[in-house]
Amino acid sequence: MMEQELKQINFAFIGFGNVGRAFARLLINRRRWLIKKYGVEWKITGIATNNHGTCIDARGLPVQKILRSWKAHSNLNNFHNGPSRNSHSDFIRQCGADVLFEMSILDLNGDPASTYIREALRAGLNVITTNKGPVATNFRQLSRLARQRDVQFLYEGTVMDGAPVFNLVRQNLPGTHIRSLRGILNSTTNYILTQMEQGTSFEAALDYVKKKGITEADPRLDLEGWDSAFKLSVLIQALMGGSVKPNDIERHSISEDIGRKVRAAVRRDRRLRLVARAYRQGGRVIGKVELQELEIFDPLAAIRGLSNILVLNTDTMRELAIIENNPSVEQTAFSLFSDLVSIL
Ligand SMILES: NC(=O)c1ccc[n+]([C@@H]2O[C@H](COP(=O)([O-])OP(=O)(O)OC[C@H]3O[C@@H](n4cnc5c(N)ncnc54)[C@H](OP(=O)(O)O)[C@@H]3O)[C@@H](O)[C@H]2O)c1
Incomplete structure (x- = not known):
């Protein structure tokens, strides 16, 4: 595939724990496959966490470097390159992503993940999550919002990890x-x-x-x-x-x-x-x-x-x-x- 035919797609992560980091590694492993099969080249333009800082870089974050040097006390603020952001709402508005991967932790009220997802869908981002909290507590509202905004809200990983459950029923x-x-x-x-x-x-x-x-x-x-x-x-x-x-x-x-x-x-x-x-x-x-x-x-x-x-x-x-x-x-x-x- 010629370079100029590549479609550029930007990702943002909320949550960079076990799942977020494993997903970043998988994306890196499948980079060539995505180019070859779909003509898609990706970059991660933002990562937000709770205690490990938040960073945005429209040029694409150095994700390999971040993963290689990851430690319990790593601080993502060091990789930030852009206007200051005071909240996760700012992050969602400024991250410049086409797809938000929401991978923060389960909370019985489904929050604040439901708020993140709602704000992202309203801003026209597709949302993919592994977090069953917001999906269980706000399924109808979030699904309707995604339809209204003509974006996708997908949640295969909320049940049985990567085993096809929702995709199996939907497609087969x-x-x-x-x-x-x-x-x-x-x-x-x-x-x-x-x-x-x-x-x-x-x-x-x-x-x-x-x-x-x-x-x-x-x-x-x-x-x-x-x-x-x-x-x-x-x-x-x-x-x-x-x-x-x-x-x-x-x-x-x-x-x-x-x-x-x-x-x-x-x-x-x-x-x-x-x-x-x-x-x-x-x-x-x-x-x-x-x-x-x-x-x-x-x-x-x-x-x-x-x-x-x-x-x-x-x-x-x-x-x-x-x-x-x-x-x-x-x-x-x-x-x-x-x-x-x-x-x-
Ligand atoms: N582990 C699995 O195999 C598995 C399987 C299926 C589904 N899931 C679901 O996937 C999600 C992530 O799991 P995990 O194992 O990656 O958890 P984890 O290792 O505890 O990581 C959670 C990440 O979310 C961030 N976070 C926590 N509260 C937040 C908040 N209020 N706002 C923004 N970020 C926040 C954390 O920030 P800090 O880094 O600052 O702490 C951390 O980066 C969970 O909802 C879990 O139920 C996990």
């Missing part, structure tokens, strides 16, 4: 009605439950997932079933047309005393799993996150460690299962990449 299940769904959507609790089956303690299992960066910034959001409830809420709103918010979802938690139940299930040749499910009842959709003792031949019982599963019960394909085996942050980064490619 035309005219399909989803009757119900069930799955294991939270890696932290599934890792703890399945490690405890083998005699590992609750604390040791939790420690492992924390160290691996798998838990939410506040691990209570995993243990108390909130992460599963947020994902279930996104699934219900995006795939089943329901309006169930995370607070409407009945939730079970897991804590240290779960060991007794785990062992009792194993003795009965069953398995304890944290199951997220949604079903239709009298014209409404109901969502629940429950600890269930499953028969050993249930496909959900076979899901171990960090792995996830989602089983869709449809009127076209009957039951269709998506399994993601031992995901890491690279798979979350891939969700952003696959959403990006879908809008090129």
Whole structure:
């Protein structure tokens, strides 16, 4: 492809944690592929964080250099080259991006990420996020706003990382009605439950997932079933047309005393799993996150460690299962990449 035919596209990041940095590495790895396949050349013109500073440079930030020198105390302000910016609203207005990748942390109210996304959509930016907070709490409003502004609002990474869930239904299940769904959507609790089956303690299992960066910034959001409830809420709103918010979802938690139940299930040749499910009842959709003792031949019982599963019960394909085996942050980064490619 000739140089002059290349289309230039500018990206901005809100959040430069595990996911943001993994996504930046993936973009660098796929730079040639994007040029060859889509004639697209990209640059990152802005990165905003909470405590690691914020920078904008219309010429493109030196992202390789930023990644190479990244440390816990790195400060992105050192890379800023432009007018002063006092808030994230200023950042969104000034970052000069075509696509904003929103990768800040889960908050039960969905804020401030919902505000960032709203402001970006209003300013005519496409938005791609891995943050289930704003999607679950403001799904309809943000989707409508994106349609009104004729931009895209995509969120594949909010459920099962890069495994195609929303893109699969959108692109490959035309005219399909989803009757119900069930799955294991939270890696932290599934890792703890399945490690405890083998005699590992609750604390040791939790420690492992924390160290691996798998838990939410506040691990209570995993243990108390909130992460599963947020994902279930996104699934219900995006795939089943329901309006169930995370607070409407009945939730079970897991804590240290779960060991007794785990062992009792194993003795009965069953398995304890944290199951997220949604079903239709009298014209409404109901969502629940429950600890269930499953028969050993249930496909959900076979899901171990960090792995996830989602089983869709449809009127076209009957039951269709998506399994993601031992995901890491690279798979979350891939969700952003696959959403990006879908809008090129
Ligand atoms: N990790 C995974 O595998 C995974 C999988 C699926 C979905 N997700 C979702 O992806 C998002 C990012 O996850 P992560 O693992 O990258 O988290 P992380 O490592 O904790 O990084 C979060 C980033 O967001 C920034 N941030 C936090 N609060 C902010 C605020 N109020 N305004 C602007 N920036 C803010 C942080 O700033 P500082 O750098 O200054 O702290 C940090 O750069 C989360 O919503 C998570 O639920 C993650």
